[in-house]
Amino acid sequence: MSDLTAMTLAEARDAVQAKKISSKELTGAFVKAIEAGRPLNAYITEAGEQAMLMADVSDRRIAKSEGGALEGLPLAIKDLFCTKGVRTTAASKILGNFVPPYESTVTQNLWDAGAVMLGKTNLDEFAMGSSNETSAFGPVFNPWRASNSNANLVPGGSSGGSSAAVAADLCLAATGTDTGGSIRQPAAVTGRVGLKPTYGRCSRFGIVAFASSLDQAGPMTKTVRDAAIMLKTMASVDAKDSTSVDVPVPDYEKLLEGGIKGLRVGIPKEYRIDGVPAEINALWTKGADWLKAQGAEIVEVSLPHTKYALPTYYIVAPAECSSNLARYDGVRFGHRASGARDITDLYEKSRGEGFGAEVQRRILIGTYVLSAGYYDAYYSRAQKLRTLIKRDFDQAFEKCDVLLTPTTPGPAFAVGAKTTDPLEMYLQDVFTVTVNLAGLPGISVPAGLTENGLPLGLQLIGKAFDEATLLRAAYAVETAADFKHSPAKWWNV
Amino acid sequence: MSVDKDTVRRIAKLARLAVPEARLEPMAGELNGIFQWVEMLGEVKVDGVPAMTSVVAQKLKWREDQVTDGGKADELMINAPDGTDHFFVVPKVVE
Numbered sequence: 001m002s003d004l005t006a007m008t009l010a011e012a013r014d015a016v017q018a019k020k021i022s023s024k025e026l027t028g029a030f031v032k033a034i035e036a037g038r039p040l041n042a043y044i045t046e047a048g049e050q051a052m053l054m055a056d057v058s059d060r061r062i063a064k065s066e067g068g069a070l071e072g073l074p075l076a077i078k079d080l081f082c083t084k085g086v087r088t089t090a091a092s093k094i095l096g097n098f099v100p101p102y103e104s105t106v107t108q109n110l111w112d113a114g115a116v117m118l119g120k121t122n123l124d125e126f127a128m129g130s131s132n133e134t135s136a137f138g139p140v141f142n143p144w145r146a147s148n149s150n151a152n153l154v155p156g157g158s159s160g161g162s163s164a165a166v167a168a169d170l171c172l173a174a175t176g177t178d179t180g181g182s183i184r185q186p187a188a189v190t191g192r193v194g195l196k197p198t199y200g201r202c203s204r205f206g207i208v209a210f211a212s213s214l215d216q217a218g219p220m221t222k223t224v225r226d227a228a229i230m231l232k233t234m235a236s237v238d239a240k241d242s243t244s245v246d247v248p249v250p251d252y253e254k255l256l257e258g259g260i261k262g263l264r265v266g267i268p269k270e271y272r273i274d275g276v277p278a279e280i281n282a283l284w285t286k287g288a289d290w291l292k293a294q295g296a297e298i299v300e301v302s303l304p305h306t307k308y309a310l311p312t313y314y315i316v317a318p319a320e321c322s323s324n325l326a327r328y329d330g331v332r333f334g335h336r337a338s339g340a341r342d343i344t345d346l347y348e349k350s351r352g353e354g355f356g357a358e359v360q361r362r363i364l365i366g367t368y369v370l371s372a373g374y375y376d377a378y379y380s381r382a383q384k385l386r387t388l389i390k391r392d393f394d395q396a397f398e399k400c401d402v403l404l405t406p407t408t409p410g411p412a413f414a415v416g417a418k419t420t421d422p423l424e425m426y427l428q429d430v431f432t433v434t435v436n437l438a439g440l441p442g443i444s445v446p447a448g449l450t451e452n453g454l455p456l457g458l459q460l461i462g463k464a465f466d467e468a469t470l471l472r473a474a475y476a477v478e479t480a481a482d483f484k485h486s487p488a489k490w491w492n493v
Numbered sequence: 494m495s496v497d498k499d500t501v502r503r504i505a506k507l508a509r510l511a512v513p514e515a516r517l518e519p520m521a522g523e524l525n526g527i528f529q530w531v532e533m534l535g536e537v538k539v540d541g542v543p544a545m546t547s548v549v550a551q552k553l554k555w556r557e558d559q560v561t562d563g564g565k566a567d568e569l570m571i572n573a574p575d576g577t578d579h580f581f582v583v584p585k586v587v588e
Contacts, residue, residue: 099571198549200551243549332573336574348510360510367507388537390548
């Protein structure tokens with residue numbers, strides 16, 4: 001095989017299990033690719049040496065035919081998942097030197113299945129952002145560039161290091177987390193697949209918390225099949241996360257190819273919004289046609305509270321953020337300011353120095369909306385809106401099995417283009433955030449290119465815990481789209 | 494309703510966040526932009542709508558009241574910015 005790193009996860013799995021290639025050969029190829037890919041800044045921490053040791057162990061297991069479902073397959077881990085003995089930063093200065101003495105459940109599930117860890121990928125600080133530009137470790141560059149320009153573009157966010165690593169062949173697949181769109185939006189703007197499972201499908205234990213009622217881990221992969229393979233291993237019920245739900249995890253990969261004859265696909269009319277480029281809406285129509293051609297029934301549905309989803313999110317998420325981030329106090333772990341007068345001064349200075357601008361902004365918003373006199377006007381109202389938003393979906397799903405929408409309001413944009421006005425950045429999540437508020441599963445599938453050669457994604461939204469149907473529909477979109485594009489490897493010079 | 498410099502100072506105090514004096518005014522501007530946008534939620538009638546408590550209908554889990562983990566004082570101190578033996582060192586709290 002000419003380039004091992006260009007394989008899909010499924011192809012690599014089959015090749016390793018058939019002993020056509022060893023995990024060490026495969027892992028070695030990725031370690032080299034990661035070194036060459038440093039200009040992208042996709043990884044905060046590379047773990048090449050440890051990866052080669054893990055690969056060696058995998059090769060021994062495979063020789064004895066003892067391999068797990070992901071035996072010997074090298075993956076990238078978003079640097080929000082705690083990994084025992086490997087620095088975990090959340091891309092924040094406040095956790096810059098934090099080395100967890102424990103492992104997140106999702107990553108433990110991956111290692112138990114035999115996967116190999118290549119390193120920890122970059123992200124927006126504490127997963128707060130849509131462009132990976134709020135990272136304390138610098139921005140990540142999208143492997144894709146417009147056909148008419150050499151300007152660096154953002155890889156989306158917050159899982160921007162993971163999306164860039166998958167698109168640039170710096171891993172077979174990666175983990176991400178999605179609080180308002182942080183898996184699906186970066187996957188869309190890098191031409192790859194990103195799946196946010198139902199809230200409660202994957203354990204949140206050991207994932208640095210941002211907004212606990214919205215956060216959910218999921219896979220970022222080259223294909224829908226790879227997402228099915230990853231989810232099967234990542235998902236589990238966990239005594240360490242009381243919100244993880246005890247629903248059986250099916251073999252998603254086996255259920256992929258059932259076809260979509262008779263599947264009812266809802267098109268929510270409120271997702272046709274002003275200011276979205278015509279090519280986005282054209283691709284959306286094309287997506288519906290693809291599904292119809294394969295036997296699906298297209299139905300128009302209404303989600304009347306859609307326009308209130310983003311403002312609702314920007315109350316709920318900062319409120320939970322201000323509470324979750326109260327633990328960073330400079331005492332037990334993380335950054336501590338020097339020269340503090342007293343304990344309060346120590347807290348204030350450590351937090352002021354340790355948190356970046358966007359994180360500070362959200363802590364302040366959250367503190368304000370939870371403070372005496374404003375709780376009812378903001379937080380309580382937002383929680384009621386959340387009920388209405390979820391109710392919209394419940395009613396829509398009486399008429400359809402999945403929903404089809406665009407993933408993002410545009411393709412990847414230039415680094416620095418949206419950093420002045422926070423609201424402009426927030427609008428990146430206009431199509432994805434509703435799904436988190438309602439706790440539903442959603443997936444982005446690469447579906448086409450813009451006139452300038454940049455990837456665009458389509459989003460499918462499923463019923464709670466029906467990832468199997470969601471993946472089957474996504475597989476149908478993927479088959480019809482036949483998206484075979486990859487970015488030119490301009491960093492390999 | 495609009496957020497002024499003093500309000501930002503007060504929230505920052507509540508959040509135990511040192512915001513430099515020069516950042517208070519610009520921060521008030523940024524927060525106002527966001528709060529003005531959020532005001533649109535006021536259009537929606539929410540009388541009688543229950544507040545969301547959980548997106549997934551499930552009963553709270555129960556478990557035996559038993560110690561399942563512990564005895565890891567050494568590990569807990571690994572990341573302490575300042576510590577001695579099994580104690581975190583902080584500035585003097587009681588005079």
